[in-house]
Amino acid sequence: MAKRIREKAAKNNAERDRRPQATAKYLRISPTKVRIVLDLIRGQSYFDAVAILKSTPKSASELIIKVLESAGANAENNLNMSKEDLYVAECFANEGQTLKRYWYRSHGSADMLMKRTSHITVILDEKKSEEVAPKKVEKPAKAEKSEKVEKAENSKKTAQTQEGGK
Numbered sequence: 001m002a003k004r005i006r007e008k009a010a011k012n013n014a015e016r017d018r019r020p021q022a023t024a025k026y027l028r029i030s031p032t033k034v035r036i037v038l039d040l041i042r043g044q045s046y047f048d049a050v051a052i053l054k055s056t057p058k059s060a061s062e063l064i065i066k067v068l069e070s071a072g073a074n075a076e077n078n079l080n081m082s083k084e085d086l087y088v089a090e091c092f093a094n095e096g097q098t099l100k101r102y103w104y105r106s107h108g109s110a111d112m113l114m115k116r117t118s119h120i121t122v123i124l125d126e127k128k129s130e131e132v133a134p135k136k137v138e139k140p141a142k143a144e145k146s147e148k149v150e151k152a153e154n155s156k157k158t159a160q161t162q163e164g165g166k
Helices: 005-018 030-042 046-054 059-080 146-164
Strands: 021-027 086-095 099-104 110-115 118-126
Touching: 021 099, 030 059, 030 086, 046 059, 046 118, 059 086, 059 118, 086 110, 086 146
Parallel strands: none
Antiparallel strands: 021 118, 086 118, 099 110
């Protein structure tokens, strides 16, 4: 569920010019096949994402590697960023133009073949000092017993001591 949509949109618009990105359009592969691979690299550092894609046996991984390396080259050449500090902030695959072809069948009928295309976009961003070393959150100790439970236990103890004292 998306939260703080307006705040995130305003932040993204402010940072839009400073984030390196690359787009490949009209690639002859279905967007659903591409999204499976994109989910693997979202949020990963640049070099980890490249390593994951090189070891993934999907046909979309080769196309995504080209787009990712193009975005890395854009970061180095245009924005003077180092590849070591980059991570995959956003990546998505949108539907492109669908090529419709006919497959002729028996008895004069035909089926429609949908040859789908996709547009792949990869947006990189620099790691901030907070993102490099996240703070460890300590787990709280066991929660203290509520007052009602403590009162009930105390009343039981007093009842037992009074019975034992008689």
